[in-house]
Amino acid sequence: MKVLKGIWIGFWSGLLLGLLLKWIQAVTGKQIYTLLLNVDFIPLVGKVEWSEPIEFAFHIAISIILCIIFVYIAKHWNYSFGQLTILSLVMSIPLYLLYFPLSALALREDVPELTDLGAFLYWMFAHLTYALSLPILYKTFERKNAASQ
16 A cells, blocks of 8 residues: 555656646746756666656656655654654755756756756745645545545
């Protein structure tokens, strides 16, 4: 059940993050959604011209993996909602900081510069939203399971 819950939470939180970044990019012109999906610097994978849905599927797969880990930790210690929120915020610290290596390693020129503070703040906001969605989705899934039993 932990894996199923992690898949469910990972899909919905990843979808939220992706759509939020795509909307921010459309409104501001900052290429942060493009940065999220960019895989051009990864050996072998970066050599292929992937379609946007496939690149988005890569993003969702990463989110699912992270959320399976989140659910495993949450179930193992039976955290309160506040503790789950702190856990998700702490687990997401690398995601906030990924902006820098992703910007630095990108081969394409249409991603934000490493020093673009505005793009970084949008990235942080979206990933903070992602982190805060995890405990909400976790508790929602818990309630659905409790109601169906």
